[in-house]
Amino acid sequence: MKRSHLWTWALVVTGLWSVGFIYNVYLSGYASWLRTMYVVKSRLVEEIDEPQIIVAGGSGVQYTINSDVMAESLGMPVVNFGLNGGIGLDLLLTTMLEKVRPGDIMLVIPEYSFLLNDEGTDTLSPTFGIVIGRPGLGGIPIKEVLETTVTLGIPSVRPLIKTTQDIVTEGRLDYYGDPLTSRGDATIELPRNSAWWKMPIRSSISQHSINSLRQFKKDIEARGGTLVFSLPVVYGSDDQDTIANIQKTADALSEIAPTLYDKETLNIYDNSDLFADTHYHLKISERTVRSEQLVRELQMALPQFSVASHDVEGK
Template sequence: MAVAEQVQAPTRVLIVGGSGANYATSAAAIEAELGIPVFNLGLDGPVGLNVILPSILEQVRPGDIVLLIPEDLILLDDDGLLDRSVPFGIAIGQPGLGDVPPKQLAENLLLVGTPTLRGLTKSTIDLIEKGEMTGYYSDPFTDRGDPTVTKVRHGKWWKWQIKEPISDHAIERITKFREQVEAKGATLVLSLPWVYGSTEQESIANMRKIAAELEKIAPVIAYDPETFNLKSDSSLFADTHHHLLPDSRKIRARELVEGLEPFVKKDRTQAK
């Protein structure tokens, strides 16, 4: 956000979502193709839709293209608040961001700094082996927000299942976000993430419903209308069902470029 704020341009692309956005594309590759600044502002799915969206809204400027790539975790949630919603708001100095209920905020504030057994164990091992404590997101990012470290999966893969369609809350929240983005003179564009997942009837049917509802809100780009981006090749993926290996991120970036080009051309035409 701090880096993006320093870049002045008639049009920028801001990539928004959870880690399924951040670890699944390349802002640098998209920028090289489009010729405009692109920032990867993907966060973490468990931060929740209610917190992810307002956390980047203040950075949106007239002419920007906001590309929201929401993974199923945040689309199926009923209230937009997940287990990292409150801690994230506290961490960035905005406790209660996302309209967190006062009781939930108070309970989480009381637990700040209270370590879990798992956390203590990991921190102890980190201190012994690395000489410092690290976290999942401790690795540095580029000046465009892209990851610099690729994590790989050591356990056995299984195919992710989409067991529910999009929630009513997610529809309402993304609709409101589109209105907020447009009020700032920017454009909202949506996309479905790549997922190593089941292509059985239930998953496909739910993804079809998700795509249909999202298309009612804003344009949905870069997805296969038959598979809805549910991939059957685990070799494309890194450590999770939503994170891609570097070569896969470049392929995904190319897809997104093709979907974004009409909106970039439209903005350039309007600017003239």
């Protein structure tokens, strides 16, 4: 009887965990949002059968560009592949490399959380690998993968509340995220609920990031693609340490591949009114301005776009 009870409890626990895992990864919550973003944007890239520009990074890409503006000005399809800074640089590069086909341009705009990290992984790295069906991606230790897998079978309170609201207000389950355009851009503007402060950048790009990006460039070119970097826009501090660290980062990136940024401002913005909820997320109206900046910089950096300079003249 005791052994029978143990098996019963084991089946109950396994069943509850399975329900929780399915809920977290496929129905609602942050893990579901991350998986859905990756799956949807991968599909957008795969559906394009001609050379394209893939703009990769974290949410600092997701909420800062207007891909339609860029595509129209450059005469080339553009896909917004912004995900989340918490997945870490190594996992971002690994998954982005798989998307590149001959003639593609990979424009990487990494938040400083990507670049300053000296390990290449971050808080969401294990979760990201699991939800896209590749546990351990990026060399995550098996113990950490197992611990994260167990955690994903335990729904947290916040997603449960949101799911209840979705069912009551919309009559359906929805993932925790926002609708995307046909090019992968965000369609909403998230509000900020706390006071603003200018973000300092305490260090420059790590040697690990430099090594990873150097190898990424070689791998991109081996697949027939072109790699370009851009500094992210940020509501940042103007203290000398921040300026020096960003300049060192820009110089290091420029030694690897063309790097786009305003040489005077280093893409540091001093007006918080331009930003939505975080130091990297722009308001919808400003995403067009930022995209026009990227267009001009790409036209100056890459010869294939130089003939289109009149398209953005005067903007």
